[in-house]
Amino acid sequence: MGALPTxxxxxxxxxxxTPDKxxxxxxxxxxxxxxxxxxAxxxxxxxxxxxxxxxxLVAICAAKSAACVTAMLAVARTGAxxxxxxxSYPTARLELVLADSGAHLLLTEGEPxxxxxxxxxxxEDQPPAAPxxxxxxxxxxxAYVIxxxxxxxxxxxxxxxxRALTNLLYGMRDLLGSTEDDVWLSVSALTFDISLLEIYLPLVTGGRLVLxxxxxxxxxxxxxxxxxxEGVTHVQATPSGWRVLAYAGFRDPRLTGLIGGEALPAALARDLRPRVGRLVNVYGPTEATIWATSWEVPPEPETISIGDPLPGVTVHVVDDRLNEVSQGELAIGGICVADGYLGRPALTAERxxxxxxxxxxxxxxxxxxxVRRTDAGLEFLRRADTQVKVRGHRVELGEVEAAMDDLPGVRQSVAVVSGDALVAFVVGDCPDLRLRLAAVLPSYMVPTRVIRLDALPLTPNGKTDRRALEEKV
Structure with missing residues (x-):
């Protein structure tokens, strides 16, 4: 394959x-x-x-708007x-990411x-500039850092x-049969990498983008x-986002729906499938460029698959020695693989x-x-660590726990997920714990409920018994 265009x-x-479209x-x-x-x-x-x-690296900190899309295209044109x-993130969080990233410029609205x-x-009005x-x-x-x-x-x-971004756009273009008549709704936050598909795919295939x-x-x-x-033809959202539409009685047989970012419950798939003309379950971590696999949801699905790899993507189910097995950890290869973690060589080498x-x-x-291999493709089973998804956002429970442990009065803490809710168990006393966390963490990482305990339950080998905590919710 020759060099891909950007x-x-x-x-x-x-x-x-199509200048006038x-x-x-x-x-x-x-x-x-x-x-x-x-x-741009x-x-x-x-x-x-x-x-x-x-x-x-150029940071863009602004609400989603035409100016933001213009900025994304402009940054790419410079080669940055x-x-x-x-x-909406706390100032402390924004400053932490800006410092860690070493961004050269910050594009923003309002006061920086x-x-x-x-x-x-x-x-502000842009001053005249030479072509x-x-x-x-x-x-x-x-192309970007998330x-x-x-x-x-x-x-x-x-x-x-x-090259990874273009490969994803080409793969999704072919999977969906993109045309100039497509109208994409962009509902995802710009910090959620799936927003890049919503924004770029219509713009490189002659469609229309609706923010x-x-x-x-x-x-x-x-x-x-x-x-x-707006005559929208394509909507991409998490299961949580699709529920919002389903509860409102949404039904449109012309629509192609993409659903991903969280595990898709079979009951929701059965509810959504007749509401749209086409429903595609997509899976992929940020490190594999948005989506890596897809599965066309059939009528009345009994079990849920994350499907098969997109073009340019390879998937392997491996054990801890990278031997192929029928059930194990999912490893992703191919042109979709990210360069790694910015300024984190040890972590990059590990993952x-x-x-x-x-x-x-x-x-x-x-x-x-x-995951495990099935006749219908790959089936997601669970995480091998404490990473979870909360309303489509990837959350490391260890980061939430570290933030809680830094607060005065907190002796021990554990975070768990129950349904769509993030719940904290705390040993100690910290007044206004959620308010204090909101000053350092994004809102989706702030527990919706705090349960105080005299001591954390332990397993026989002395580790925190997370399963026992989950049963308390």
Missing amino acids: VVELFGRQAAN IALVAGAERLTYAALDEA NRLAARLAAAGAGPGT AHLPLDP VTIGVPVIRLD FAAAPPDPASP YTSGSTGRPKGVVVPH VDSRTTILGKRLAALIEG FVPDPYGEPGGRLYLTGDL
């Missing part, structure tokens, strides 16, 4: 082919491909003048990688969250190259009305290992997910 080239070709809708704002291309070009010139370019930050990083305001011209990014260079929860209490940045504000995503009837009003099944120099990402 999103910069793919979008540029589309803008040249609507590319993006954000509320009352509607941008043609030509207008979006010109805005103008911002790219300003970013390059401020030092953005190959080998640099973009780092999405959620403006930090000092020490040059800031460009997206909500920006630069060679397309190297396909091997980073921070995920860390088991040691420190979040980690996953570095994903352009949804964070409030509308939780209002089922309003979301359903937007889908109908990204040489691929004994592929070409020399290839690597496998050890997911920590236990």
Whole structure:
């Protein structure tokens, strides 16, 4: 396979082919491909003048908007990688990630969250700039960095190259049969890597992107009305997000639905399948570039599969010596594998290992997910560690526990998940524990319930008995 084009080239070709077609809708704002291309070009010139370019990282901290999509395209044009930050996160969290990432620039709206990083305001009029011209990014260079929860209490940045992103877009284009008539709804937060599929796939295939504000995503009837009003053809959401639509009575036989980010319950699959024309269960960790496998949900599914690998992806079910087994840890290889963790060589070496099944120099990402092979494809069983999913967000319970242990009055703590809720068990007394956690952790990592105990239950070998705690919820 020759060098893959990057999103910069793919979008540029589309803008040249269909300049007057609507590319993006954000509320009352509607941008043609030509207008979006010109805005990205103008911002790219300003970013390059401020030092953005190959080998640099540009943070984007703003609510989802047309300006954010413009910024993503502009950053890519300079050859830099973009780092999405959620403006709703606590200032301490934003500053931690900015410092850890070494970002060269911060694009934001309103007052900046930090000092020490040059800031460009997206909500101010952009000054005139000369046309920006630069060679397309190297396909091997980073396209973006996404921070995920860390088991040691420190979040980690996953570095994903352009070639992996393009491979994902090509694979999903072919799986879904993308056309210029597609209208994609973007409901996912920019810090959730699946948002990149919602944004980039329509823009590189000539479709239309419809952005949804964070409030509308939780209002089922309003979301359903937007889908109908804009003629949306593709919706991607977590099981939690699809429940919002299902509870609102949503049904649209024209729609293609993608569901992923959390394990798909069979009952929900059976409820959703007749509501849409097509339902695809997708699976993939951030380290394997958004989605790695897919499964077409059949009518009346009895069991749930995460399916088979997308093009450019290899999957292996292995034991602790990387021998192939019928049931074990899922290891993912191929062009989809990320470069590793930003500035974390030891952790990268631990999770990204040489691929004994592929070409020399290839690597496998050890997911920590236990699976088994079935006739229908791979079946997800459980995690091999304490990583969990909370409303689609990846959470390392160790990071939540480390934050609690740092609080005054907390002697011991354990976090568990019950349904969609994160629950904390605490030995000791810390007034306003949830409020204090909200000052350092994103909202989805703050336990919704705190249970105080005199002592934590132990297993016979002296370890914390998590199963006994889960039974207390």
